[in-house]
Amino acid sequence: MNAIVDFLGGDIVVTAIVKTVVAFAALLLTTLIVVWAERKVIADMQARIGPNRWGPYGILQTLADGIKLFFKEDFRPRTADKWTFALAPVLAMVPSLLAFAIVPIGDHITIGDRRIDLIVADLNIGILYFLAMGSIGVYGVVLAGWASGSKYPLLGGIRASAQMISYEIALGLSLVPVVLAAGSLSTVDIVAAQAGSVSNVSFFNGVPVLEQIAELFSFVPNWYIWSQWPAFFIFLIAGIAETNRAPFDLPEAETELIAGFHTEYSGIRFALFFLGEYVHVVIISAMAVTLFFGGWGGPKPDFLPWIWPIGWFVFKTGLFVYLFVWLRATMPRLRYDRLMWLGWKRLIPASLVWIMVTAVVNTEGVSRNARLVVFGILFVIVLFWLGKGDPRLTGAVTPQRRRVHGPS
Amino acid sequence: MTTGPTVEPVDASEVARRAQHEAEESFGESEPRLDTEEMILNVGPQHPATHGVFRLLATIDGEKLIHAEPIIGYMHRGYEKLVEQRDYRQITNLVSRMDWLSGINNELPLALALEKLMEIEVPPRATYLRVAMAEMNRILNHLMFFASFGAELGAITPTFYAFREREDIQLALEMATGGRMHFGFFRPGGLKEDVPAGFFDQALKGVRQVIERLNQYEDLLIGNEIFKQRTIDVGVLEKEVAYSYGVSGPIARGSDIDFDVRKDDPYLSYEDFDFEVCSAPNGDCFDRFWVLVHEVAESAKIVEQAIEGMPSGPIMGKVPRVVQAPKGEVYVRTENPLGELGMYLISDGDRTPYRLKIRTPSYSNVSALSHVLKDTYVSDMIAILGSFFFVLGDIDR
Amino acid sequence: MSLPDYLPILFLIILSTVFALASMLAASKLTPKRVTEAKSQPYESGIVPETGLDDRERFPVKFYLVAMLFIIFDIETVFLYPWAVAYGDLALFGLYEMLVFVGILLVAYAYVWKRGGLEWAE
Numbered sequence: 001m002n003a004i005v006d007f008l009g010g011d012i013v014v015t016a017i018v019k020t021v022v023a024f025a026a027l028l029l030t031t032l033i034v035v036w037a038e039r040k041v042i043a044d045m046q047a048r049i050g051p052n053r054w055g056p057y058g059i060l061q062t063l064a065d066g067i068k069l070f071f072k073e074d075f076r077p078r079t080a081d082k083w084t085f086a087l088a089p090v091l092a093m094v095p096s097l098l099a100f101a102i103v104p105i106g107d108h109i110t111i112g113d114r115r116i117d118l119i120v121a122d123l124n125i126g127i128l129y130f131l132a133m134g135s136i137g138v139y140g141v142v143l144a145g146w147a148s149g150s151k152y153p154l155l156g157g158i159r160a161s162a163q164m165i166s167y168e169i170a171l172g173l174s175l176v177p178v179v180l181a182a183g184s185l186s187t188v189d190i191v192a193a194q195a196g197s198v199s200n201v202s203f204f205n206g207v208p209v210l211e212q213i214a215e216l217f218s219f220v221p222n223w224y225i226w227s228q229w230p231a232f233f234i235f236l237i238a239g240i241a242e243t244n245r246a247p248f249d250l251p252e253a254e255t256e257l258i259a260g261f262h263t264e265y266s267g268i269r270f271a272l273f274f275l276g277e278y279v280h281v282v283i284i285s286a287m288a289v290t291l292f293f294g295g296w297g298g299p300k301p302d303f304l305p306w307i308w309p310i311g312w313f314v315f316k317t318g319l320f321v322y323l324f325v326w327l328r329a330t331m332p333r334l335r336y337d338r339l340m341w342l343g344w345k346r347l348i349p350a351s352l353v354w355i356m357v358t359a360v361v362n363t364e365g366v367s368r369n370a371r372l373v374v375f376g377i378l379f380v381i382v383l384f385w386l387g388k389g390d391p392r393l394t395g396a397v398t399p400q401r402r403r404v405h406g407p408s
Numbered sequence: 409m410t411t412g413p414t415v416e417p418v419d420a421s422e423v424a425r426r427a428q429h430e431a432e433e434s435f436g437e438s439e440p441r442l443d444t445e446e447m448i449l450n451v452g453p454q455h456p457a458t459h460g461v462f463r464l465l466a467t468i469d470g471e472k473l474i475h476a477e478p479i480i481g482y483m484h485r486g487y488e489k490l491v492e493q494r495d496y497r498q499i500t501n502l503v504s505r506m507d508w509l510s511g512i513n514n515e516l517p518l519a520l521a522l523e524k525l526m527e528i529e530v531p532p533r534a535t536y537l538r539v540a541m542a543e544m545n546r547i548l549n550h551l552m553f554f555a556s557f558g559a560e561l562g563a564i565t566p567t568f569y570a571f572r573e574r575e576d577i578q579l580a581l582e583m584a585t586g587g588r589m590h591f592g593f594f595r596p597g598g599l600k601e602d603v604p605a606g607f608f609d610q611a612l613k614g615v616r617q618v619i620e621r622l623n624q625y626e627d628l629l630i631g632n633e634i635f636k637q638r639t640i641d642v643g644v645l646e647k648e649v650a651y652s653y654g655v656s657g658p659i660a661r662g663s664d665i666d667f668d669v670r671k672d673d674p675y676l677s678y679e680d681f682d683f684e685v686c687s688a689p690n691g692d693c694f695d696r697f698w699v700l701v702h703e704v705a706e707s708a709k710i711v712e713q714a715i716e717g718m719p720s721g722p723i724m725g726k727v728p729r730v731v732q733a734p735k736g737e738v739y740v741r742t743e744n745p746l747g748e749l750g751m752y753l754i755s756d757g758d759r760t761p762y763r764l765k766i767r768t769p770s771y772s773n774v775s776a777l778s779h780v781l782k783d784t785y786v787s788d789m790i791a792i793l794g795s796f797f798f799v800l801g802d803i804d805r
Numbered sequence: 806m807s808l809p810d811y812l813p814i815l816f817l818i819i820l821s822t823v824f825a826l827a828s829m830l831a832a833s834k835l836t837p838k839r840v841t842e843a844k845s846q847p848y849e850s851g852i853v854p855e856t857g858l859d860d861r862e863r864f865p866v867k868f869y870l871v872a873m874l875f876i877i878f879d880i881e882t883v884f885l886y887p888w889a890v891a892y893g894d895l896a897l898f899g900l901y902e903m904l905v906f907v908g909i910l911l912v913a914y915a916y917v918w919k920r921g922g923l924e925w926a927e
Binding site: 016017019021023024071072073075079086089094097098100124127128148149150152165169172176177179183258264268271272340344359362 | 809810811812813814816817818820821822824825826828829831832833835836837838839840844845846847848849850868871872875878879882883885886889890892893899900903904907910911914918923
C-alpha cells in the first residue's frame with residue numbers, strides 16, 4: 001500500500017486523485033438525477049406524468065437518453081468550422097465541471113490517521129476561480145454558435161455573449177460584500193464564518209426586552225442570507241442568467257432560435273452541452289448554498305457525524321435546483337434588450353451600492369449584522385427605486401372595452 | 409395618430425437592389441471594411457414558432473428585423489377548386505379541414521349558405537345546438553392559442569393547463585359527433601343527428617371548468633411582469649391599417665375595431681343570447697391576447713345560455729334527398745374564432761357548386777404581418793407571430 | 806497555501822477533458838456515418854439557405870459599446886476583490902479609498918447612462 005502511495009508521489013497526490021475521481025463520478029451521477037428530477041417535477045407542475053418507463057419512477061430515463069445520444073450519428077453542417085465545432089462542447093462542459101472543485105460538500109472525515117477535507121481543492125482564491133470558470137464556459141457557447149456556420153446558432157451565440165457581458169459583472173460584484181464580510185476568498189473560510197448563531201449579534205445587548213427576544217432566536221444560524229440578502233438576490237438572478245436557464249434561456253430559446261447555439265449539434269456533442277448546462281445548474285445552486293446558506297452547516301446528531309453535513313448540503317442544494325425548475329415552469333422568456341436593461345441598469349448599480357453599504361457597516365463600532373439590518377432597510381428604498389420597472393409599463397392599464405347590444 | 413400610418417407596399421426586389429448596390433459600392437474600396445451586412449433569415453417553414461409551414465423571409469440587421477415578408481402556400485391543397493368536383497355532402501367535410509382548430513365553425517357558413525339558397529327552414533333545436541357547438545369550438549380554438557402564445561414566449565406550463573381544460577369540451581363534442589377535430593356534424597337543414605344523453609352535462613361541466621380556471625391562468629400568464637414586457641407596446645397594429653388589410657376577429661378587436669359578425673350581422677340565433685364583444689384600444693400583442701382570453705368567457709356564457717334554453721323538437725328541416733342547390737348565388741359570413749369567415753357560393757343548379765369562394769380570416773390577418781413586423785426584434789417577431797392567431801390550413805386552404 | 810493545492814484541479818481538468826474527448830472519440834467510432842448532401846446543409850427552417858455563412862460575412866454586434874464598458878467594469882470587479890479580502894486590515898483608510906474609487910466609477914457610470922451608452926445601439 002505505502003509502496004503504491006510513494007510511487008504515485010506520496011499522500012498529497014493520492015488524496016488528490018481519489019478526491020478528483022470521486023467528485024467527478026458524484027457530479028455525473030448528480031447530473032443524471034437532476035435531469036430526471038427536473039423532468040419529474042416539471043411534469044408534476046404541468047399536470048403530466050413525466051418519465052416513467054426506465055427503472056422505478058423512470059429514474060434511469062436520463063441514462064437511457066444518454067446512451068441513445070451516444071450511439072446517434074453525429075454530423076455537422078458543411079459550413080461548420082471543423083475543429084471549433086468539434087471542440088466547443090468540451091469547452092462548454094469542462095469549465096462547469098471544474099467549478100465544482102471549490103465547493104465544500106461537507107466537513108472533514110478521518111480515514112486512519114489521515115484527515116480529508118470534503119472539498120476537492122480549498123483554493124485561497126476560490127471565489128475568483130469560480131467566476132473565472134463561469135466566464136470560460138461562455139466561450140464554449142459562443143464558439144459553438146459561431147462555428148456552426150448557420151444563422152440561428154450564430155444569433156444564439158451572440159445572445160450568449162450579450163448575456164455574459166450583462167450578468168458577469170453583477171455576479172462578480174454581488175460576491176464582493178460576502179468576501180468582505182468573511183475576509184477571505186476561500187469557500188471553506190466563508191462557510192466557517194457562517195457557523196454559530198445570529199444571537200451573537202451584540203446589537204441588542206443591554207436593551208432590556210429586546211435582549212431576551214434576540215435570545216429567543218439563538219437557534220437561527222448565522223447565515224449570510226440574513227445580512228447579505230440583497231447580494232443573494234443579485235447573485236441568484238445573475239447566476240440563473242449565467243446558466244442560460246429560463247427565464248434567461250435566450251441563447252437557446254427554442255421558439256425563437258430553434259435551439260439556439262446547439263441547433264446544429266447532435267449525438268454525443270449535444271449530450272456534452274446538456275451535461276454542461278445541468279452541471280452548471282448544480283454548481284450555481286451549490287454556490288448559493290455555500291455563500292449564503294451556511295454551506296454544509298446544520299444540526300449534527302451523534303449518529304454518523306460525518307454524514308450529516310453532506311446530507312444538509314445535498315438537501316439545501318436540492319432546494320435550489322428545485323427553484324431553478326420552478327422558475328422554468330413559471331416564467332416566460334425575457335427579451336434580449338430587456339435582459340441587458342436588467343443587468344446594466346438595475347443589478348450593477350444595486351450591487352455597487354450594496355458594496356458601499358457593506359463596507360461602511362463593516363468598519364469598527366456597532367456589530368455588523370445589526371447595522372446591516374438598518375442599512376438593509378435603507379437599501380430597500382434604493383431597491384424600490386431600482387425595481388420601479390419599465391416606465392413604458394407603468395401607464396399601461398388592462399384594456400376594458402365591451403359592447404353588449406346590437407350593431408354598432 | 410392624426411395623419412394615419414403609411415402602409416408601404418411590400419417590395420422585395422427593391423430591398424435586393426439596394427443590397428446589391430451597397431455591395432458594389434464597397435467592393436472597390438481598398439480600406440478594410442467595417443460595414444456589416446444585413447442577413448436574410450428564413451423563419452419557417454419548419455420553425456417551432458410558426459405553428460405550421462408558414463414562412464417568413466426576414467431581413468435582419470443584428471437582432472433587428474428590417475423587413476419581413478410572409479410567404480404562404482406551403483400547404484395549399486386546392487380546396488376551392490376541389491369543391492367544384494365534389495357534391496355538397498362531401499364539401500362539408502372538406503371545408504372542415506381548412507381551419508383544423510375550428511371545424512364546426514367552418515361547416516357552419518356552408519350549411520347556412522345552402523339553407524339560404526335552397527330556402528330551408530332550420531328547426532330551433534338545431535339552431536341552438538349549432539350555437540352551442542360553435543361556441544364550444546370557439547373555446548377550444550381560443551384555448552389552443554392561449555396555449556401556444558404562452559409557449560412561444562417561453563412559458564410552457566400554461567400550454568398544458570389549456571390542453572387539460574380543452575379535454576372536457578373535446579369529450580362533449582366527441583360524444584355528439586365522434587370526431588375530435590373534423591366533426592362533419594352540420595348538414596344543410598340541420599344536424600347529422602341529435603346529441604346523445606349526457607352531452608349537455610358534459611358540455612356544461614367543461615365550460616364551467618374553463619370559466620372557473622381561466623382566471624387563475626390569466627394570473628399566471630397575463631399577470632406576469634415579463635409577459636407584459638414582452639407584449640405591451642409590441643407589434644402595434646393601428647386601427648386604420650387593420651381596416652385597410654381587412655383584418656378581423658380578435659386581432660381586429662385588439663386594434664379597437666369593435667366588430668363582431670355575431671353582433672353586427674347576427675346569424676343563427678345569436679340575437680337571443682346575452683354576451684359582450686370584447687375589444688381593446690391599443691392594438692399591441694397584449695391587447696390581442698387579452699381579447700382572445702376574454703372571449704373565452706363570453707363564449708362560455710353563450711354555451712350555458714344555449715343549453716339552458718335548449719328547445720326540444722326535430723333537428724333536421726325539410727331537406728330533399730339529394731342536396732341540389734338551385735341556380736343562384738349567395739354570400740354568407742360568420743364569426744369564425746379567428747375572424748370573419750365568408751363563403752360566396754355560386755350554383756348553376758347542379759349537385760356541385762359552380763364556384764365556392766372562401767374568405768378566410770387568417771389569410772387577411774397575416775397579410776398585415778409585414779407591416780407590423782417592420783423594425784422589431786427577433787424576439788418580438790415571435791410574440792407578434794403568436795399574437796396573430798392564424799392556422800396554416802386556413803391561410804392556404 | 807501552495808502549489809499542491811492546485812493538484813486536484815489539474816487532475817480534474819485532465820479527467821474531464823479526457824472524459825469528453827474519449828466519449829466523442831468512442832462515439833465517432835461507434836455511431837453510423839451516412840453523410841448526405843441534405844444532412845450537411847446548415848439548418849434554416851427547412852429552406853436551403855441562399856446566402857450562407859460560408860464566407861463568414863460580418864455580423865453586426867449591436868452591443869459592442871456595452872461590451873467595451875464590460876471590460877472596464879470587469880476590471881473594477883477584479884480590483885474590488887483584493888480590497889475586500891484585506892478590508893479588515895485596511896479599516897477606515899480602506900473605506901475612504903474604496904468610496905472614492907467606487908464613487909468615481911459611479912459618476913462615470915451615470916455619465917455613460919445619461920449619454921445613452923447602455924442603450925441598444927441602433
